[in-house]
Amino acid sequence: MxxxxxxxxxxxxxxxxxxxxxxxxxxxxxxxxxxxxxxxxxxxxxxxxxxxxxxxxxxxxxxxxxxxxxxxxxxxxxxxxxxxxxxxxxxxxxxxxxxxxxxxxxxxxxxxxxxxxxxxxxxxxxxxxxxxxxxxxSDDEILTAQKNGMIGNALVESKKEKEALSYYVKAAEGTNVEAIQTLYYTKAGKLAIQLGQNADAQKYFQILADNYPNAGNGEVEKFLERLKYATGGNGK
Incomplete structure (x- = not known):
């Protein structure tokens, strides 16, 4: 011890x-x-x-x-x-x-x-x-979303649709403002259809349908119906 x-x-x-x-x-x-x-x-x-x-x-x-x-x-x-x-x-x-x-x-x-x-x-x-x-x-999400959307527009005009699509999606995802999301998810959806990316197009229009039922005065629902028919309802 x-x-x-x-x-x-x-x-x-x-x-x-x-x-x-x-x-x-x-x-x-x-x-x-x-x-x-x-x-x-x-x-x-x-x-x-x-x-x-x-x-x-x-x-x-x-x-x-x-x-x-x-x-x-x-x-x-x-x-x-x-x-x-x-x-x-x-x-x-x-x-x-x-x-x-x-x-x-x-x-x-x-x-x-x-x-x-x-x-x-x-x-x-x-x-x-x-x-x-x-x-x-910019730290302003609306300005940033508009910037990305304008880049998307410029790329579409330059025949660079694949690059443009990602900018439309970034513009839509960058803010919760209904008008901006409706505009750029719709642009993204239409461009995705043009590029043969129906599953992606369906996803973008579905986001609008889920969040803004009246988006596009019924245009969104029309696109979704066409896409469901075109993909057999499975998004392919």
Whole structure:
């Protein structure tokens, strides 16, 4: 018993000694490298402060400038002067392209990117529309859904139906807004039929029938009936 107690005390002392030694080494390390550690921490703090200053003094003002520049372009876009809205007028105002080039890293520049994509689409430059829209990003699920839907439209116009289908599905799945889901699940369903993917088409129309019984003023039910007949009721 006495031996066990002595062994336990010895073990405890060893643990305490080890902890003390570790603490001593840590203190000693800090003392020896305090300047480096403080320097690193200081540098990190400066980076954080620098980014905050950059955000407030550069990015945010640039974003506001982008929105200001966009006002004139938006007016021409509303008047169907799409090319002018996209290209701008040298010495007068900047178009969406120039705003993207100059302010692309800001929120305003990002919105200009979306509008430029729509302008390219309306002008029939579908490749540029896809490229521009793919670079647009947003936390807004409706804008993101519309972006994916427009990419799908541009790909269809470019005879890339298989690629377009996935974008229609992403657009429909990206939000619970009835109008958007109805539009893009319907587009996806019709395109899937065109591609001979009847089972997928049936799935998309069935989602609409389950969630929005009146979707498409009865059009959805008509497609489902045709698909059930075409697949023998088994979705093949």
């Amino acid at each position: 006495a031996k066990a107690r002595k062994k336990q005390e010895y073990t405890t002392e060893k643990v305490l000694d080890s902890l003390n030694e570790t603490a001593y080494k840590a203190e000693n390390f800090f003392e020896r490298h305090s300047k480096i550690i403080i320097g690193v921490l200081g540098a990190l703090a400066l980076v954080a402060i620098g980014y905050f200053v950059y955000l407030k003094t550069v990015l945010e003002p640039k974003s506001e400038k982008a929105f200001t520049e966009m006002v004139q372009a938006d007016e021409f876009f509303k008047q169907d002067s799409v090319l002018l809205a996209l290209k701008g007028s040298p010495g007068s105002f900047q178009g969406y392209e120039q705003i993207v080039d100059e302010y692309g890293s800001t929120k305003g520049g990002n919105i200009a990117r979306y509008k430029a994509g729509i302008a390219y689409y309306q002008l029939g430059d579908y490749a540029s529309a896809v490229s521009m829209l793919e670079k647009f990003s």
